[in-house]
Amino acid sequence: MNVATPITAASRVSITPRVREILSWYESDNPGTKGNIYRLLMTGKLAGTGKLVILPVDQGFEHGPARSFSVNPAAYDPHYHYQLAIDAGLNAYAAPIGMLEAGADTFAGQIPTILKMNSANSLSRLNEDADQAVTASVSDAVRLGCSAIGFTIYPGSDQAYDQMEELRELANEAKSVGLAVVVWSYARGGELDKAGETSADVIAYAAHIATLMGAHIIKVKPPSDKIALSAAKKAYDKGKIELGTLSDRISDVVKSCFNGRRIVIFSGGEAKDSADAVVDEIKQIAAGGGFGSIMGRNAFQRPRDEAIKLLDRIIEVYKAAP
Amino acid sequence: MNVATPITAASRVSITPRVREILSWYESDNPGTKGNIYRLLMTGKLAGTGKLVILPVDQGFEHGPARSFSVNPAAYDPHYHYQLAIDAGLNAYAAPIGMLEAGADTFAGQIPTILKMNSANSLSRLNEDADQAVTASVSDAVRLGCSAIGFTIYPGSDQAYDQMEELRELANEAKSVGLAVVVWSYARGGELDKAGETSADVIAYAAHIATLMGAHIIKVKPPSDKIALSAAKKAYDKGKIELGTLSDRISDVVKSCFNGRRIVIFSGGEAKDSADAVVDEIKQIAAGGGFGSIMGRNAFQRPRDEAIKLLDRIIEVYKAAP
Amino acid sequence: MNVATPITAASRVSITPRVREILSWYESDNPGTKGNIYRLLMTGKLAGTGKLVILPVDQGFEHGPARSFSVNPAAYDPHYHYQLAIDAGLNAYAAPIGMLEAGADTFAGQIPTILKMNSANSLSRLNEDADQAVTASVSDAVRLGCSAIGFTIYPGSDQAYDQMEELRELANEAKSVGLAVVVWSYARGGELDKAGETSADVIAYAAHIATLMGAHIIKVKPPSDKIALSAAKKAYDKGKIELGTLSDRISDVVKSCFNGRRIVIFSGGEAKDSADAVVDEIKQIAAGGGFGSIMGRNAFQRPRDEAIKLLDRIIEVYKAAP
Amino acid sequence: MNVATPITAASRVSITPRVREILSWYESDNPGTKGNIYRLLMTGKLAGTGKLVILPVDQGFEHGPARSFSVNPAAYDPHYHYQLAIDAGLNAYAAPIGMLEAGADTFAGQIPTILKMNSANSLSRLNEDADQAVTASVSDAVRLGCSAIGFTIYPGSDQAYDQMEELRELANEAKSVGLAVVVWSYARGGELDKAGETSADVIAYAAHIATLMGAHIIKVKPPSDKIALSAAKKAYDKGKIELGTLSDRISDVVKSCFNGRRIVIFSGGEAKDSADAVVDEIKQIAAGGGFGSIMGRNAFQRPRDEAIKLLDRIIEVYKAAP
């Protein structure tokens, strides 16, 4: 593995009008935080476009090492993921503390990193209302040279308020030291059933909550065409909001994030065998105004060459987006 | 949207005897806090009258974005609300941290802001005794240039004592850095039923608790003509306190707030189709000695022109009040 | 209301042997705390006698404003209570933070104040084992110029150990900044029934616990002639301790507070129609060696003139006490 | 009461080889802590022998004042206990914060004191798994000039881990400011029955846990000849450990405390009518290598003269011990 690979030319472009516009939305932030949002937006093949593709690798925590890496054993090595993100020309790499520590020095400065601050694991009782463990501190993010912290909340769960209060403290501290804040907002638990978690209204609501809490970047799942809450149904009807296509629903989520004034990105979901299926979904996300994708298992569970090819196709979709 | 709109002439008047009197009630506060109460009372069309109309926008947290903004899509944009509050000549704008961050720099100094510190959401199990999430810190209020913090307590709920202790800490810190403290006091939970929450005795009690806890401004709902607690019934009879009209009941609430020595304002409740119905209620609040209104959905769920017209009528009612 | 009323002559007497003796009991305290105990003992008509009558006004929190003030509407105004305590020549005025803030500047220095740090309210589920909310901080007491903090514990309740730990922290901090500590010790909850709460053995035990925790002044209810705990019954028999009259029982409580080395005062209980009934009880408290009374509803629920007359009679009883 | 009584000659002896040896066991401690262990070992009639007799007075918290003091009313006065410990030539006096505050200045320097940091009370629901209230801070021990803090843990109870964590924090802080740490280790709760609490294996286990947690001095009850845990039974058989006499069992407890490298002392239990019965138990403790006794009710519930005579006999037993 050649760790000396130079950063792709794309990340050396100078600031573009679009990036300047996006930065203008984060008007309350200090120059440190703006600098880190700049780094996220100005790295990799999408540098300057205002779009992002991020590699997240926290599946080992959630599902264990075999389920995460057995199909592509090279991925057991933490350096693999840093290098994959760099070579694929992605904007950033996100992982739990141990994963970042294992490559923080070797790859220092070569790719912006996002320290994932909390995680669940599938050894625990299957309880949708369980909390996650906070496994890192803002001071860890600082010493590891990260650009952002990442934090998961489960709006709707019985632990949601406690999680939000943890997020408040971490976000407040992160912003004060010039880091950006990325929130994984996954509605679940309480009275929501499985279908409700990804219904169009609930995804938009979860994204909106993260936005209200001061997230710089919001990550949600692609919304389905269902509506879970009857009061929301009436409001969608009243406002004549289209939800027919994925691209319509993405638009609604983007609008729900301060009318497009916040970066909202979408997860790739479970590993799909067909690369085309992945790309088709991305096209709709892009068409709806989504700012990008955070693509884990669909990247690192493929052989490295296939993964880079797929990521390239995704990047091309976003480059072509309006 | 013209963000350069100059502040209305009204907010440049110099201090009036009434404002001087009101400030004299806050005799334990430091000049920083008094200065911020001054700012709240000396901004907008009601500047100097001792009356206030405030725009609160936290419904997105409570009900989701579609239910809040679909009927008036311009309101998805956080700048919309700042501008609406400024253009309508209101005294202040209150919102959660994300909403304020999104306009704090563009509108810096143009309108006093109140950082809403805690919020609930309707994805959570419908449990009247649930807590709220504290989503911001006093240091956030300071860096965003706010004039006050806003905090909700639910007296009567099983979480009430914990909420009060959170309020104690935040209020103590807020006062020490020269901010004002606005308390939303909504009795609910425990043994109170729905009708009890807005009964005349319970609203007065909830307002009194907020006052005892050191709130500078208390926000409650307009009280109904019911009495929920039998021990209170006897006391109202003994004291021959009139509760027949809304204006009587407002008087009782104002008296319960240190005999009128604290600013107590009233919420507008659910969006009403008829602007006249809204104005009629305001007339009774004003007649009873209420200090003003905090008017959310009735403002931002109307088209902007209608909203400004309605707010103007409300302002005129308060201006004409004794 | 004449806020310029000079402090009564009594509070200008110089230190008496009795006060010197009482101060000697607080041998571990710093001069700041001793100075505040001095202030409590050297103010009002009882100055120098070693006896105290204190006005507490926290009933609004516990029972709501109508039940507290409707029979004497002047009492809705926080200034009323400061002035009543001053004009009646009392030793101190105790109230929650909001009440003190509302007059702290107007009456600064004219009467020692005790900041009541925690409160319950009757909107909450009727649960004898519920906690109270801590609604103020020691730094509030300092900035408001108070002489002491006041804190309620419920020995016997399921929350008692948590309350005691709160008291430990507040008392430690209060003593470190030169404040005195007054503890309301009300046994309740757990396996105690209503009669048990005021039984002679339980009152003495509750007072003793407050003493052991380092309280400077202990407030309990007047004990009844019942004994609640059978193990205590045997001990009272063994020690041949008389409990027949209220005065006997008061003696036992005073002895239980370090053999008289701590100030223990007694509450007045519910408002009584007959002033004579109030005075008769005080006579027994004084005869038993009680250090004074804390008299709320029996004071402020009477018309001001009647209240001052009644308080005068009470003061005369204590003056005449041995 | 003559507070000017000079310290007994015994406490002016210079360091003995035995005390030097004992101090050598506390090899990780700073000179402050060693100095305080020295003070405990070099005070009173047993000064220099390496043995200790300590007077603890926390029964008022646990059982109330009447059950503690009615049979010897002089003991209601906190000064009584200081003077008793001094006049009887004991090594130290241990009590809750209020008791120490009441004599800390009068008796400053005349007897080492141990601040008992936590207490239970018998008003609370009878729940073996209940916690205790922490009623003092290390800073209290410092300002009161104490030599050590005392803390109770209940290994086996459902609260044991929380108590251990409280002990960790207090012990760490105490050691950092040069205080010694005395742990009352009383197994109870969980699945232990009453007999199990004092069984030989459980007492040794409880003592060992306190030792492992870094206690300088461990206090347990004298062990009975029962074995509560079947796995322990096998181990005792395998190791051929004698448990037939109390002296055998004391030896096993001492060995379980780092093979005799920690000071372990034994409580006197309930007040016994017969002084001879008390002394007989002490003889066995001494024969087994116990380092001393902590004797409360058997001391202060006797008339002063009888108490001093009994304590003298106990001291003579320890003096004569090998």
Added chain:
Amino acid sequence: MNVATPITAASRVSITPRVREILSWYESDNPGTKGNIYRLLMTGKLAGTGKLVILPVDQGFEHGPARSFSVNPAAYDPHYHYQLAIDAGLNAYAAPIGMLEAGADTFAGQIPTILKMNSANSLSRLNEDADQAVTASVSDAVRLGCSAIGFTIYPGSDQAYDQMEELRELANEAKSVGLAVVVWSYARGGELDKAGETSADVIAYAAHIATLMGAHIIKVKPPSDKIALSAAKKAYDKGKIELGTLSDRISDVVKSCFNGRRIVIFSGGEAKDSADAVVDEIKQIAAGGGFGSIMGRNAFQRPRDEAIKLLDRIIEVYKAAP
């Protein structure tokens, strides 16, 4: 016991290529932490080989003193264990705070020590989902001159997230002061049965979680040939991962710890009568790429000479490993 025994020659070798390689994996750590990992790897007979054998003595906490030490009474003395680890030429000695305090000065510098920060005990209710008590602080590890802290987590238990958050705080603080972090990762509780705790997939998962949390050294039990989670079964099949022999399974665990970039060591389990059985297991661990053993009861419950002989055989196995 001769405490002046010189450190074995082996610990004076200079850095080897293998140790240099291992240190390179800890690329995010400060020189203090790297220095302590160096000390662990460069002490004892295995110095320079990259292999470790560690003596842990926390069984007294877990099982009581008799079950731990009765068969080899010399082991009641804390000095015994320090000396055993030194004389056997081990890499380090791990124990709770009290045990280390008892020898920290006598053996200062002679053997690296690991402060075991949390412990359970068998007096507590047998509840697999119970927490452990945290019994020491990082500042204790610093003042005792330790090289590392040791912490147990129970992934899968209902307390696991709280434990992980405790680990986060302690690990963050430990790294900041230059200590190494050793994690005992024992899956248990929740829905895992006894067999599941040591199944191959669960051990690998538990080791992976510790790695992700930033542990420098991970300790797990040797895995059995079972697979507990059906989703894992599929992944093992898909990846064609061999689990037939213990050595295969050890390889899988090592791979699950960042593909061999973290030190993972294995416990010795219950005391085995046959030394050969112990050595046979070690051979498989070594063949699978395990970095070493942590051997408690199999060491200190044997007579000293036998223990040293057995440890010597184990060391020889690791020396001979590839």
